[in-house]
Amino acid sequence: MQRVIRNVLCISDKKVYVFLYNDVPNTAPHSSWIYCKNSSGYGAAHNNASWPCAQQFTDRTLEASGHIGIGAYFFSPTRPAASGGWSTEAEKGHVFIHELVHTQVPLVLESSLGSVDMYGNDGGHNFHELLPSRNSAFNEGVATSFALRYHLPAWMSMTTWYNNNEVMNIDNLTGCGALPPPLHCLQTRLTSASVAAEAACTATAACYKLRSIPAPIVMHNETVSANILFQYMQQFGSELMLVRDVKNALTEMNKASNYTFAPLFKEMVKSGMNYRNPKAAAGSTTHGQFLPLAILDYYTGYKVNDKATLASVLSVTWDATYTNVDDYFSSKRTTLLGFRTNATTWNVGQQLDKFAEHVNVKISATPPPAATATGTGNN
Ligand SMILES: [Zn+2]
DSSP, X not given: OHHHHHHHHTTTTSEEEEEEEOOSSSOSOGGGOSXXXXXXXXXXXXXXXXXXXXXXXXXXXXXXXEEEEEEHHHHOTTOOTTTTSOOSHHHHHHHHHHXXXXXXXXXXXXXXXXXXXXXXXXXXXXXXXXXXXXXXXXXXXXXXXXXXXXXXXXXXXXXXXXXXXXXXXXXXOSSOOOSSOOTTOXXXXXXXXXXXXXXXXXXXXXEEEXXXXXXXXXXXXXXXXXXXXXXXHHHHTOSHHHHHHHHHHHHHHTXXXXXXXXXXXXXXXXXXXXXXXXXXXXTOOOOTTHHHHHHHHHHTTSOOOSHHHHHHHHTOOOOTTOHHHHHIIIIIHHHHHHTOSBTTTTBOTTHHHHHHHHTTSSOOSSOOOOOOSOOOSOO
């Protein structure tokens, strides 16, 4: 945990203010707390206890990059899981790292959102939700990605999500009749893409099967970007690589005109290109630039079939210098799909590990299997 925290703090190289609230007796009035007084009614339901939250300071001349507010009740060893979950030691550490990342990375909302809440009508977000604000989903995702390096709850495995074709939910929004639909009108966009909603859902939300959701829309789910960034760190074996990418991309990530994931992704591809596996055989070449693309492809359900789709997933226009993007679609992607052990089910298994070995990012005692014909299964 100390390693991850140290690395995350390298993003800003600044102090962080941590406010520890004495909310165990639950008698202290909310009004004495500066931040994190409440979260989606949690405080009201738990005797005014504070739920962890954090913010980055927009004034970059301050000595601190941001602040975290956490109550003693949250960290109490006897707090039951029923009190909001995240009650084991490993889970609490995960939440702390998540909040710490929020002090390092700016949240810049899309101007097209207007008065729409970034989280939707209910004002909250969960792991199986598609959020109106894609930048907000990314912001939660990058925070969770570093937290996953310390503790990965099994239920957050997206391999399982895809295998089970789990249901994602979307808050109902009003004012989404216009065509073409604005970025945040996800149901309208799904209808336009001929994706049918599931019958069983709630009165305030619509539900869709994960594998049916087009790649540009699934990026509105925070767990997707969390897994992409986590897997990038896993495959390259480095948190500092992503830390450096974030530092390099921060200026572009601060612009509301950008999907904030896009400038970071470009830095990841550049880092991959510069990566050389020190254990690789002399004379061999490392093709790390393909790995971020393969990881994005994998966690968006293998729906990024060409450069144009990738451009729409990231809301970018690729310039001619990104030839590695062309190479991925013309040759390497077939290799990745060939590692699917069962083309008729969503059996993704260890494909990314095999692909990382194939492009010489990882050394394995056993070589990756030769790629077979492209899978034609349910993707
Ligand atoms: Zn968060």
